[in-house]
Amino acid sequence: MNILSLSLNQLVHRLETACGKGRFHARALYREIYKNGNPDPLSAPEFAASPKLVQNLEKSIRLEPGRVKEVFQDGSLTKFITRLADGLDIESVIVPMNRYNTLCVSSQVGCRMGCAFCETGRMGLKRNLKVSEITGQLYNARHILKKQIKNIVFMGMGEPFDNFDAVMAALQIMNEQTGFDIALRHMTISTAGLLPGIQKLAAMHLPGIRLAISVNAADNHTRSRLMPVNKAWPLEKLKETLAEFPLPRKGTFLFEYILIKGVNDLAAHADLLADFIHPLPVRLNLIPCNPVPGLGHESPSDEDMNRFSQRLVEKDIFVIRRWSKGRSVSAGCGQLGQR
Ligand code: SF4
Structure with a gap:
């Protein structure tokens, strides 16, 4: 076993x-x-x-977390590649926070969601990860790379809700107090907007677990272009589903918005985004797009990002500006899976 x-x-x-x-x-x-x-x-x-x-x-008993094949460092950020038993590789990122580290785990080898800004999406889906291949990333980060990990985010390679059962089983193992002991309120699942997954998670009533949505555009035309998943589950349905999600008291959703120059970073996009968010309780992460060779997207300038952010703040949106970490080792958002 x-x-x-x-x-x-x-x-x-x-x-x-x-x-x-x-x-x-x-x-x-x-x-x-x-x-x-x-x-x-x-x-x-x-x-x-x-x-x-x-x-x-x-x-x-077998303990097979996968072999850490390569480790890359960008300042205090670490990316590591794990070689799985069948020879496929997955990537995980350890992001230093103020007092501890966050581990960004993969849930699939590749991904079939096909987001236009994402290297993992370009790989297509090779396969789902098994439970042990997900928990193995935490084992390796803690006990092979010797990092203190307090937070887990399912934001690595793959769409976690496309591998729902294995992700939920891994989450349960990571949460067990006798073992890894990661509190549910320190775990975040990030989805491109697979509504059946959000509904199944809602039905599980896991207290404190955080839900992040990769939004990236608040009009269906742009979003469908960036994220094909939007064609099956457009923004109106996404909002309806989130409105029914059982957030804890004072709980918020985390929305991620990757800003791409000339595509979704104009004032009109900010206005649509503010409309989409109201009245949902949301913390919005604004992230400049990371360049992925061949995908043809550029980051906006700092001034454009400031302008976009300010427009949302004026509309009472809680905005967090993220400076993309890990670009030099391809560990930033949308860059995992690059070779
Ligand atoms: S952004 Fe996430 S959901 Fe979209 S293709 Fe990349 S890994 Fe898949």
Whole structure:
């Protein structure tokens, strides 16, 4: 069994059926592997009196987070590439925040959403990641690269709601207190706007989990051009779905808006965006587009970005300007998957 794919309850069940042992030993394994990164988890004191169990587990437990193949550094930002068992590669980014790090994880190899500004989209979808390949990114960041990770954002390669079940299972494992212990309020799932996924997440009532929407245009014509997903689920439907989403009290959605020079950065676009946002509770991230060779998009100038941002602020929108981090190692928004 690849332990990185099992929730604590699933592990308890496996130990009960395979070895007649249960929660006590499962918790010890979770703690040693996920929390302590102990390469020899069966040396924990809980196993000292159970040599048969140790023998049994030595044969059956596998810990396969994927091999960290390359690490790139841009200042304090780190991007790493993991080679999966079938030879495919995925990318993850560790972004330094004020007091701790945020890990941006991938949920698919490639992506089939085809967003016009995104290198991952250009790859097409190779396959969904398994649960262990998602949790493996956190394992590698913490215990191989030795980074303190407190936040997880599903904003790496792929559309998380296109791999819904595996993402939810991974999230549950990352959340388990005995193990990785990442609080739900420190996890963000970012979607291009797959409404069935948003509805399924709403039905799960996961307290505190944050939902981010990649918006990028507030008129259907421009958005469909940038994000083909908009043809199936246009802006009106997206807004309706968000209005029904059970946010916690004082909760907000995170909207991401990648500014592309001459495409979605004019005053009229800002006005449409403000109209689209009202009256939803939203924190808006404005991100200058990262150049991806061959996609032909340019970042707006600082002045244009300021103007766009100011126009929204005047309309009472809560705006956060993001300076694109990690451009030099292709770790910025829309750049993952570049070769
Ligand atoms: S922006 Fe996200 S959803 Fe769109 S193609 Fe890229 S990875 Fe997929």
